[in-house]
Amino acid sequence: MNPARTDHRKAIRVVIAEDQGMVLGALAALLEIEGDIAVVAQARTGKEALEAVLGHKPDVFLTDIEMPEMTGLDVAAELKRRRAGTRVIILTTFARAGYLRRALDAGASGYLLKDMRAEELADAVRRVHQGLRVIDPELATEAWGEPDPLTDRERQVLRLAGDGMASGDIADQLSLSEGTVRNYLSEAISKLGAGNRVEAARIARTKGWL
Amino acid sequence: MNPARTDHRKAIRVVIAEDQGMVLGALAALLEIEGDIAVVAQARTGKEALEAVLGHKPDVFLTDIEMPEMTGLDVAAELKRRRAGTRVIILTTFARAGYLRRALDAGASGYLLKDMRAEELADAVRRVHQGLRVIDPELATEAWGEPDPLTDRERQVLRLAGDGMASGDIADQLSLSEGTVRNYLSEAISKLGAGNRVEAARIARTKGWL
DNA sequence: TCTGGCGGATGACATTTGTCACCGCGGCGC
DNA sequence: GCGCCGCGGTGACAAATGTCATCCGCCAGA
Numbered sequence: 001m002n003p004a005r006t007d008h009r010k011a012i013r014v015v016i017a018e019d020q021g022m023v024l025g026a027l028a029a030l031l032e033i034e035g036d037i038a039v040v041a042q043a044r045t046g047k048e049a050l051e052a053v054l055g056h057k058p059d060v061f062l063t064d065i066e067m068p069e070m071t072g073l074d075v076a077a078e079l080k081r082r083r084a085g086t087r088v089i090i091l092t093t094f095a096r097a098g099y100l101r102r103a104l105d106a107g108a109s110g111y112l113l114k115d116m117r118a119e120e121l122a123d124a125v126r127r128v129h130q131g132l133r134v135i136d137p138e139l140a141t142e143a144w145g146e147p148d149p150l151t152d153r154e155r156q157v158l159r160l161a162g163d164g165m166a167s168g169d170i171a172d173q174l175s176l177s178e179g180t181v182r183n184y185l186s187e188a189i190s191k192l193g194a195g196n197r198v199e200a201a202r203i204a205r206t207k208g209w210l
Numbered sequence: 211m212n213p214a215r216t217d218h219r220k221a222i223r224v225v226i227a228e229d230q231g232m233v234l235g236a237l238a239a240l241l242e243i244e245g246d247i248a249v250v251a252q253a254r255t256g257k258e259a260l261e262a263v264l265g266h267k268p269d270v271f272l273t274d275i276e277m278p279e280m281t282g283l284d285v286a287a288e289l290k291r292r293r294a295g296t297r298v299i300i301l302t303t304f305a306r307a308g309y310l311r312r313a314l315d316a317g318a319s320g321y322l323l324k325d326m327r328a329e330e331l332a333d334a335v336r337r338v339h340q341g342l343r344v345i346d347p348e349l350a351t352e353a354w355g356e357p358d359p360l361t362d363r364e365r366q367v368l369r370l371a372g373d374g375m376a377s378g379d380i381a382d383q384l385s386l387s388e389g390t391v392r393n394y395l396s397e398a399i400s401k402l403g404a405g406n407r408v409e410a411a412r413i414a415r416t417k418g419w420l
Numbered sequence: 421t422c423t424g425g426c427g428g429a430t431g432a433c434a435t436t437t438g439t440c441a442c443c444g445c446g447g448c449g450c
Numbered sequence: 451g452c453g454c455c456g457c458g459g460t461g462a463c464a465a466a467t468g469t470c471a472t473c474c475g476c477c478a479g480a
Contacts, residue, residue: 197467
């Protein structure tokens with residue numbers, strides 16, 4: 001099962017980031033079983049992760065997306081900006097085209113879903129370490145779908161509306177007039193083919209456009 | 211770290227259920243590391259889990275809540291009904307009082323959150339195996355809070371409304387009149403102290419009342 | 421300089437939501 | 451039998467929401 005019982009000094013060095021402690025520890029255990037992979041640090045927030053990667057300069061950085069303080073996508077983007085040599089694998093629950101696109105833009109080498117079989121993880125790490133790209137097949141095909149029709153304003157407004165905030169309150173928070181908020185919402189609703197703000201927010205969320 | 215390097219035939223036998231393959235496998239790896247715990251089966255849906263537990267009669271059943279086909283809570287309730295001797299530990303993302311209450315009603319011996327430290331899991335399994343109860347401290351205190359003020363109808367209506375369905379459509383789906391739907395919604399909104407249906411749905415969800 | 425687009429705003433209107441008061445019916449306890 | 455809930459329903463009304471047409475100021479490109 002372990003293709004290379006290599007000398008431990010040559011092991012692939014990995015940093016893992018994931019906000020749920022239980023999952024974090026479990027993933028580490030999963031990778032540690034492999035003889036050729038060494039988990040050199042674990043992080044529970046985006047900021048911790050960024051520091052860990054900059055400090056340890058691992059070969060591979062495996063990260064969740066939704067974390068406190070910084071998302072995994074933010075961390076990936078920052079690493080790209082700083083030209084840290086580490087390759088990034090995104091590991092997330094969400095099969096959302098928007099997330100995948102942003103991940104690739106942020107220079108990620110891999111995008112895997114948490115409902116893949118656990119056995120495939122170590123292989124993905126090895127592949128990415130060798131310079132290959134690993135994209136979950138389910139996403140790879142459907143992915144290059146629609147390209148997010150929403151403007152920034154529409155996104156902001158929709159996010160708040162989706163949490164149940166009333167038009168007036170949204171207007172206050174964004175320093176817009178209530179009418180304008182309703183206009184944006186109306187635009188978003190029609191762009192997304194929804195029947196009302198709530199449905200629109202739901203659709204946008206599932207597509208990863210937030 | 212392993213209190214008992216016990217004879218393997220005496221290992222604590224565990225079945226794990228969790229819909230995300232990656233997490234499932236990782237948790238199994240985490241427990242397998244311990245010398246005194248043996249993972250005898252893994253399941254990715256509630257139904258699979260039920261069959262696995264009935265078939266293997268493990269000492270401990272560790273399960274997620276939200277899974278396809280049957281929730282972990284449903285499985286626990288069914289096991290209680292059938293008087294299967296297996297002790298149940300719920301392992302979930304959600305610190306919701308409503309879930310905990312239902313878990314205990316369903317005879318669960320443990321309720322843990324996925325953001326606990328991974329090291330604590332094996333200990334929790336051992337404790338439960340010895341007949342102790344293990345409840346996440348964060349929940350244990352706050353838990354016996356408010357007791358879900360919603361009626362069944364209000365719950366149904368709120369669920370659909372929270373997904374963006376319009377009053378008329380909800381009425382059709384539940385074979386009620388639109389006015390009645392609005393009445394239920396209004397009741398729910400005031401019971402929950404919300405400002406509108408969406409906020410009400412959000413509140414109910416976070417409390418675990420769905 | 422003109423023109424077109426974009427962000428933001430208005431006003432008017434139809435529809436949907438949220439609230440309230442009140443009715444009818446079937447149990448259930450007394 | 452009587453009263454009283456709980457569930458479902460009506461009707462009416464105010465407020466919030468969704469839709470449109472239109473307008474203004476600004477700035478980039480021809």
